[in-house]
Structure formats: structure tokens, C-alpha cells
Amino acid sequence: MSASHTPEDVHDRCAHCVGRRLSVCSSIDDCDLAILANESSRMTVADGRSFIEEGAPANDFFVVTGGRVKLFTLLPDGRRQITGFAEGGHFLGLAASTSYAFGAEALGGATLCRFPHAGMQRLTERFPNLEHRLREEASRELALMQARMTLLGRKTARERVATFLIERCQHLEKPDLSHPVELDLPMPRTDIADYLGLTIETVSRILSAFKKEKLISIRSITHITLLMPERISTIAEGME
Amino acid sequence: MSASHTPEDVHDRCAHCVGRRLSVCSSIDDCDLAILANESSRMTVADGRSFIEEGAPANDFFVVTGGRVKLFTLLPDGRRQITGFAEGGHFLGLAASTSYAFGAEALGGATLCRFPHAGMQRLTERFPNLEHRLREEASRELALMQARMTLLGRKTARERVATFLIERCQHLEKPDLSHPVELDLPMPRTDIADYLGLTIETVSRILSAFKKEKLISIRSITHITLLMPERISTIAEGME
DNA sequence: TACCAGACTTGATTCAGGTCAATGTGATGG
DNA sequence: CCATCACATTGACCTGAATCAAGTCTGGTA
Numbered sequence: 001m002s003a004s005h006t007p008e009d010v011h012d013r014c015a016h017c018v019g020r021r022l023s024v025c026s027s028i029d030d031c032d033l034a035i036l037a038n039e040s041s042r043m044t045v046a047d048g049r050s051f052i053e054e055g056a057p058a059n060d061f062f063v064v065t066g067g068r069v070k071l072f073t074l075l076p077d078g079r080r081q082i083t084g085f086a087e088g089g090h091f092l093g094l095a096a097s098t099s100y101a102f103g104a105e106a107l108g109g110a111t112l113c114r115f116p117h118a119g120m121q122r123l124t125e126r127f128p129n130l131e132h133r134l135r136e137e138a139s140r141e142l143a144l145m146q147a148r149m150t151l152l153g154r155k156t157a158r159e160r161v162a163t164f165l166i167e168r169c170q171h172l173e174k175p176d177l178s179h180p181v182e183l184d185l186p187m188p189r190t191d192i193a194d195y196l197g198l199t200i201e202t203v204s205r206i207l208s209a210f211k212k213e214k215l216i217s218i219r220s221i222t223h224i225t226l227l228m229p230e231r232i233s234t235i236a237e238g239m240e
Numbered sequence: 241m242s243a244s245h246t247p248e249d250v251h252d253r254c255a256h257c258v259g260r261r262l263s264v265c266s267s268i269d270d271c272d273l274a275i276l277a278n279e280s281s282r283m284t285v286a287d288g289r290s291f292i293e294e295g296a297p298a299n300d301f302f303v304v305t306g307g308r309v310k311l312f313t314l315l316p317d318g319r320r321q322i323t324g325f326a327e328g329g330h331f332l333g334l335a336a337s338t339s340y341a342f343g344a345e346a347l348g349g350a351t352l353c354r355f356p357h358a359g360m361q362r363l364t365e366r367f368p369n370l371e372h373r374l375r376e377e378a379s380r381e382l383a384l385m386q387a388r389m390t391l392l393g394r395k396t397a398r399e400r401v402a403t404f405l406i407e408r409c410q411h412l413e414k415p416d417l418s419h420p421v422e423l424d425l426p427m428p429r430t431d432i433a434d435y436l437g438l439t440i441e442t443v444s445r446i447l448s449a450f451k452k453e454k455l456i457s458i459r460s461i462t463h464i465t466l467l468m469p470e471r472i473s474t475i476a477e478g479m480e
Numbered sequence: 481t482a483c484c485a486g487a488c489t490t491g492a493t494t495c496a497g498g499t500c501a502a503t504g505t506g507a508t509g510g
Numbered sequence: 511c512c513a514t515c516a517c518a519t520t521g522a523c524c525t526g527a528a529t530c531a532a533g534t535c536t537g538g539t540a
Contacts (some may be wrong), residue, residue, distance in 0.1 A: 079478065
């Protein structure tokens with residue numbers, strides 16, 4: 001235990017963390033939380049600041065404990081593919097062997113919990129269930145990526161934007177497509193475009209088209225209401 | 241031990257399998273091979289036959305022990321995205337929660353080793369290292385998918401085809417881009433197109449263009465020689 | 481040897497989405 | 511309250527890849 005924390009402090013840090021509810025940390029018993037806390041450290045990242053460099057040696061895992069981050073890969077000439085957005089509870093760093101396969105930066109400020117690989121290994125040795133939980137996390141991510149590859153390889157711009165809107169719905173606590181849904185889109189259009197493999201102009205045009213078709217209403221740049229979520233979902237699946 | 245196999249048989253089945261060298265099975269000691277064999281069963285799949293149905297309950301893992309398979313997802317109207325090709329040693333089935341996130345079928349005939357989830361769980365309980373190995377496998381796959389998303393979202397047709405050719409090189413035993421490389425492309429153009437998010441016409445045209453530019457020579461439909469692998473690699477990275 | 485079917489290539493044309501260029505909007509600070 | 515700046519929208523035009531439509535090649539078979 002460090003000089004700056006009593007065991008109580010350390011225990012509490014993990015006990016009240018979103019990761020405790022949502023992430024891999026749930027596989028550790030209350031009584032062992034101090035061990036978990038001792039292998040991890042908190043950090044905050046300011047808006048737009050990068051905390052994982054693509055290609056850098058992969059030394060840490062991260063859990064997003066607050067705010068949002070974006071994950072991306074770059075081509076040498078600067079073209080960017082955003083491979084995902086992550087928020088509270090999301091586990092980061094599995095897509096890496098010796099070096100990270102992606103970069104990551106905060107989207108409007110984020111807090112993270114960092115687990116050095118060595119510490120994580122001590123944890124998995126002590127709590128075998130954690131290793132299983134990590135694999136589950138990787139599996140979930142793999143399944144998502146299958147869908148995203150289909151989006152990028154085979155869907156039209158309209159279908160991509162519709163899929164994005166529906167995805168956002170499903171990140172809400174009670175996803176329900178049978179009634180209008182209010183969405184907050186915290187990322188700029190550039191990020192949406194780079195996530196969907198489109199340009200900002202195309203994203204903008206399609207949102208405008210959806211508005212004209214009364215599928216959505218745009219209350220402000222970040223605040224969109226899906227008026228007919230089920231129709232949008234149909235478009236998203238390419239069945240329109 | 242079953243009626244049809246002596247323990248020796250069972251042991252040998254795993255001992256001489258490519259999975260033993262290349263796949264997750266390498267995390268189990270020689271002396272325990274019989275246990276591994278007892279939790280798995282061999283199967284062969286004829287060319288074009290499907291053995292994983294997208295959306296079906298995920299009950300098994302598979303190791304490719306011979307031949308090749310293709311993995312894909314479908315849209316309701318039949319558009320297809322091939323998410324990967326797998327050959328000897330490849331572990332399949334991690335991209336699934338309760339149901340498979342992808343379909344799989346043999347490409348020119350394949351042999352597989354099937355591990356029911358229940359049996360795999362018994363194995364991971366007995367051999368904790370195996371669970372770690374599964375996670376590594378998932379991480380490797382995740383890293384590959386990052387690159388594939390960038391290809392599908394941000395690369396031009398020319399860059400995609402070049403990337404595909406270079407990827408094929410790297411599947412050879414001694415990848416070396418400093419000299420001409422002979423490649424065998426066992427998949428039809430349709431599969432290449434569905435893998436790259438293009439049409440067969442575009443794939444065909446670009447291969448023809450590469451031929452005209454003396455970057456490759458096409459000895460037969462399946463047999464291509466990369467004359468200037470490093471130039472192709474440069475194109476693949478978008479730096480041409 | 482000729483025929484056929486399926487896979488591939490090539491060419492002509494179209495079109496979805498990109499590019500380039502204004503214009504609009506809304507938050508911040510003087 | 512206006513100027514500024516970054517971001518978003520809209521419009522005109524262009525282009526890379528899709529689509530549509532012939533050919534061509536290959537291997538199997540009779």
C-alpha cells in the first residue's frame with residue numbers, strides 16, 4: 001500500500017468506479033479490491049489529447065472510467081479510420097501484440113484507469129476468472145468488428161449513417177426503438193465521417209436528407225431526435 | 241476413451257496435427273494430449289459447404305487442420321463481406337457471444353477439429369494457460385481487424401488489391417519482399433472482391449493494370465508472381 | 481476434336497460519393 | 511454587440527468504382 005493511501009482509500013477507489021459495475025473488474029470480489037487498486041492507477045486525459053500511440057510498445061491496458069475516447073488507425077498520408085468510440089466501462093488495449101494496433105485520444109476529456117501488463121498478469125494469475133473475462137471482452141469486440149467490416153465494405157452511405165444512429169441508440173441504458181429517441185452525438189462530424197468511412201460533407205448531406213424525410217429532427221449539432229427509429233433501423237440493415 | 245480408439249491413437253491424432261504446432265493446442269503438454277483429443281472431434285467439410293451459420297447458437301470452437309475456409313457476414317439482400325480467410329492452425333469461433341457473429345464455409349475442402357464449448361471449458365479449467373492462449377489469439381485477430389477496417393474504410397481499390405497481395409505473401413513461411421514472390425490464390429475473384437469490398441470487375445481490372453505496369457505477372461488465374469513486391473507494398477500503404 | 485458451362489476479362493456507360501468552393505451558424509471574447 | 515473562429519451545411523462539379531454488356535479463356539466431357 002502506498003504512502004498516500006490508506007487501504008480504505010484504495011478499496012473505495014475501485015468500489016465506486018464504473019469499471020466495477022461494467023468492466024472486467026467485476027470478476028474480482030469486494031474483499032480483494034485493494035489488490036486490484038494496487039495494480040492500477042488513475043489518470044485524466046484532456047480533450048483531444050492522445051494516450052495510446054499506434055505502433056508504440058503495448059505496455060498497458062486501460063479502462064475508461066469517465067468521459068469518452070476515440071480509437072483509430074492512420075495511413076501514412078493522414079487518412080484516418082476511427083475504429084471505435086469507447087465510454088465508461090470499456091476495456092482498451094486487447095488489440096495489440098507487442099505494439100498497439102491503434103491510437104487513442106480523449107473526446108471531450110476522459111478519465112482512465114491504467115493497468116500495466118505486468119500487474120495485469122499478476123492479477124490473472126491470482127484471479128483466473130479475470131483471464132476468462134478478458135477473453136469475453138475480446139470476443140464481444142470481435143463480434144462488433146465483424147459488423148463494422150460489413151458496414152465499411154458493403155453498405156451505402158445512407159445505410160452507414162442509419163447504422164451509426166441506431167448504434168448510438170443501443171448505447172443508451174434502455175434501448176427502445178418503438179418510440180422517438182433523443183440522442184446526444186458528442187463527436188464532431190469529422191469523427192463520424194472517419195468512423196463510417198465517408199466525408200463530412202456526405203454525413204452532413206445524409207443527415208439533412210433524413211431530416212427532410214422526417215426520419216429525424218436536428219435540434220442542435222450534437223442533439224438529434226430519431227422520429228422513426230424503426231424505419232431508420234430498416235435502412236441500416238439495407239432493407240429499405 | 242472411446243471404443244474406436246486406443247489411447248495411443250487418440251494421442252497421435254493430436255500429436256501430428258498442425259494445430260499442435262500452430263494453434264492454441266500448443267499450450268498443452270505432450271503427456272496430456274489424450275485429454276485434449278477426448279474433448280475434440282475431427283470433421284471434413286466439402287468445397288463450398290458451410291459449417292458455421294451466422295446467427296446460429298455458438299456451441300463450438302474450431303481449429304482448421306487442413307485446407308482453407310472463408311469467414312463472412314451477410315446483409316439481408318445478399319451482399320456479402322468476407323471477413324477473413326483461414327488455413328491450417330487458425331482458431332475459429334471467438335467472434336461470438338451466444339450466437340456466431342459470422343458464417344464460415346470451406347474453400348476447396350477443409351478438415352477441422354471441433355471443440356464443443358463445454359469441453360473447451362473443462363480444458364481451460366484444467367490448463368489455465370490455454371485460456372491465456374485463447375486471449376492471445378483473440379488479440380491477434382483484433383489487431384488484424386483494425387488494419388482491415390482501415391482498408392475497407394479508407395483505401396482506394398488499387399491500394400486494397402496491393403494490400404491483399406502483400407497479405408498473401410506474409411502467409412508464406414519465409415516472407416521476403418526483396419525478391420519476386422510466387423503466390424497461389426486459391427479463392428475465386430468473387431471471394432477476393434467480397435474480401436476487399438470491391439466488385440470482381442474492379443479486382444480484375446486492377447490485376448490487369450498491375451500486369452501492364454510489370455508489377456506482377458499472371459501465369460494462370462490462381463498463380464500470380466509479384467515481380468516488384470516492395471513497390472506493391474508501397475502502393476498498399478497508400479504511399480505510391 | 482468440338483462443345484459447353486462457369487469463371488474471368490475487357491469495354492462502355494452511369495452514378496454515388498468525393499472534391500472544391502461558398503455560405504451559414506453558434507460559441508467565445510474584446 | 512459585434513468580430514472572430516471553428517465547425518457544419520449546401521451547392522456545383524468531378525471521378526473512381528459500380529453496373530451493364532460483350533467477349534474470352536479454361537477445363538471437363540462426349
